[in-house]
Amino acid sequence: MSTFGRLTSIWENVKEIELKPIAAEALQALNFAIVGRSGSGRHTLAGQLRTDPQRPSIVVQSPLLITDLDNAASADRAQLIILMLDINQEDVQQELSLARRWVDMNKKVIIFFNKLDLLGSRSLPGQDNRWMGLTVFHGSASNAQFLQRSFVPLMLRMLPDLHLALGRQFPLFRQTIARAMIQDTSLSNAAYALSTGLAETVPVLDIPLNLADIFILTKAQAFLVYRMGLLLGYTTRWQDYVSEFGSVIGTGFLWRQISRQLVGLIPVWGIAPKVAVSYAGTYVVGHTVLQWYLTGRHINRDQINALYRQAFKGGRINAARLMSRLPKVNLFKRPSKALPPPVALVNCAYCGKPNAADANFCQYCGQNF
Numbered sequence: 001m002s003t004f005g006r007l008t009s010i011w012e013n014v015k016e017i018e019l020k021p022i023a024a025e026a027l028q029a030l031n032f033a034i035v036g037r038s039g040s041g042r043h044t045l046a047g048q049l050r051t052d053p054q055r056p057s058i059v060v061q062s063p064l065l066i067t068d069l070d071n072a073a074s075a076d077r078a079q080l081i082i083l084m085l086d087i088n089q090e091d092v093q094q095e096l097s098l099a100r101r102w103v104d105m106n107k108k109v110i111i112f113f114n115k116l117d118l119l120g121s122r123s124l125p126g127q128d129n130r131w132m133g134l135t136v137f138h139g140s141a142s143n144a145q146f147l148q149r150s151f152v153p154l155m156l157r158m159l160p161d162l163h164l165a166l167g168r169q170f171p172l173f174r175q176t177i178a179r180a181m182i183q184d185t186s187l188s189n190a191a192y193a194l195s196t197g198l199a200e201t202v203p204v205l206d207i208p209l210n211l212a213d214i215f216i217l218t219k220a221q222a223f224l225v226y227r228m229g230l231l232l233g234y235t236t237r238w239q240d241y242v243s244e245f246g247s248v249i250g251t252g253f254l255w256r257q258i259s260r261q262l263v264g265l266i267p268v269w270g271i272a273p274k275v276a277v278s279y280a281g282t283y284v285v286g287h288t289v290l291q292w293y294l295t296g297r298h299i300n301r302d303q304i305n306a307l308y309r310q311a312f313k314g315g316r317i318n319a320a321r322l323m324s325r326l327p328k329v330n331l332f333k334r335p336s337k338a339l340p341p342p343v344a345l346v347n348c349a350y351c352g353k354p355n356a357a358d359a360n361f362c363q364y365c366g367q368n369f
Contacts (some may be wrong), residue, residue, distance in 0.1 A: 019226060019238055026164045026230035033065040033075035035098070036084030041114040041141040042066050045084065052171035053144035054294045060233070062169040072098050080108040080158065087113040087125060087138065099134055108158050111136045112151075117143075144172070152176050167231040175294070178231055182286030185224045186279045186311075187318060189217050193278035194322050217278055221285045228289045275322060276315030283311040 036042045046066050052058040067074055075081050081102055085095055095111075102109045113126055116138050126136040137154060139146055152173055159166060167177040229241060284307050288299050299307070347354055348362040355362055 018223075022164070022223070022227055023230065023236040026168045026227075027236070028162070028165045030062070030162065030165055030169055031065075031077060031079045032082070033067065033078035033080075034082045034084060035067055035069065035072050035075050036095075036112075037069055037086070037089075040084035040086050040089075041112075042068075042084050045082065045112070045114070045141040045147075048141060048144050048147055049170045049172050051144070052174060053148055054175060055171075055296075058171055058233075060169065060171060069094055069098065076102075076105065076107075078107070079162075080110070080155075082110045082112050084112050084114055084141075085125075087115045087119050088122070089125075092125070096130055103134065109135065110154065110158070112141070113138045114141050116140050148172060148176065164227065164231055168233055171233070174231055174233075175290070178228060178286070178290050181224065181227060181231065182283060182290065185220060185286065186282040186315075189220055189282045190275045190279035190315065190318050191322060192216065192220075193275045194319070217282070221282055224282065224286050225289055228286060228293075232289075232293045272316070272319045272323060275319035276312055279315035279318050280308055280311035283314065284308050287311075 034042045034046055043066060046064050047059075049064065050060050050062060065075060065078060083095055083099055085092060099109055099111060111126055111131065111134050113124070113136065117140050124138055126134075126138070135154070135158070137151060139151055141147070153176070155166070155173065156163060156176065163173075163177050163180075167174045226238060226241060230236065234240070284304060287307060288304060291299055346356075346359075348365060348367065350367040351362060351365040353362065353365075360368065
C-alpha cells in the first residue's frame with residue numbers, strides 16, 4: 001500500500017465526531033488585556049506574544065486588548081490581565097489599586113515589572129507587603145528567549161485549560177506546549193502498552209490485545225498529529241492532514257513502528273521493549289512534525305532513525321520507571337492463611353491460672369468468677 005493510502009486509512013479510523021471537540025478547544029476565543037502606562041512595554045509584549053521566537057517571520061494578529069491606565073476599566077471582562085510597570089517606576093499606587101480591584105473581581109492578574117535589564121543595583125520591586133497575594137513577574141518584554149523560558153510557564157500555569165487555544169493564537173507559547181503535548185502522549189501510550197502487556201501474559205488474551213494495541217496506539221498518534229497541527233496554526237479539516245503531513249511522516253516509519261508492538265507477543269519478556277517502543281514511536285511522530293514546523297525542512301530517513309534511537313533510550317528509562325511502580329507479587333508463593341486474633345485471658349484469683357475472659361468459672365480449680 002502506498003504512503004498516501006496508509007495515511008488515508010489511519011485517518012479514516014479517527015471519526016470526525018471525535019475531532020470536533022479538539023477543534024473547538026483550539027478555536028475558543030481568548031480575551032486577554034495588557035494594561036500599562038505609555039512606555040511600560042505594552043506593545044512590545046503584545047508583539048512578542050504574537051511572534052514565534054524560533055521563526056520570527058510567523059506573526060499573527062490575534063485579538064488582544066492593549067490600553068492605558070485611564071481606560072483600564074475596559075479590561076474588566078478579560079480572562080487574564082497583564083499589568084505592565086517600568087521596573088524603575090517609583091509611583092505605583094494607581095497600578096496597585098487596579099490590581100487589587102481586579103483580584104477582588106476574581107480576575108487572573110499578572111504584575112509584569114518590565115525592563116529588568118535596566119534595574120541596576122536596586123532591589124527588585126513588588127516584593128513588599130503591598131503586593132502580597134498578587135502574581136508578580138520581573139523580566140524584559142524585549143527578550144523573546146527570556147519570555148519563552150520564564151514568562152510562558154507562568155502563563156501556562158495560570159491557564160491550565162486553554163493551552164491549545166493559547167498556542168494556536170499566540171505563537172510564543174507553541175514550542176513549549178508542543179513539547180509538553182508530545183511528552184504527555186508518549187507517556188500515555190507507554191502506560192497503555194504496559195497495562196495491556198501485563199494482560200498479554202495470559203495466553204488466551206495475547207493476540208486480540210495486540211491487535212487492539214495497534215489500533216489504539218495508532219489512533220493516539222493520529223490525534224497527536226491533529227492537535228499539533230491545530231496548535232501550530234494549521235487547518236481544522238482532518239482531510240487536509242493527509243496531504244499536509246503526508247510528506248513529513250510519510251516514510252512509512254509510523255506504521256513500521258506500530259507493527260513492532262507485536263514484540264509484546266513474547267510473554268513477560270516482551271513487556272519492557274513494548275513499552276519503550278510505544279513511547280519512542282509516539283515521541284518521534286510528534287517531534288518530526290514539530291521540527292518540520294520549526295525549521296521548514298523535512299526530516300529524512302536517517303534523521304528519523306537517529307531520533308528514534310535517541311527516543312528509544314528515553315522509552316527504556318520510562319518503561320523501567322513505570323514497571324518499578326508495579327506491586328511486587330510472587331506468583332509462585334501461596335498466600336498463608338490468616339491467623340485468628342489472640343483471645344484475651346484473665347488469671348483466676350484463687351489458683352492464678354489463665355482463663356478465657358468470658359468464662360464464668362475457672363477451668364482449673366472450678367471457682368466461680
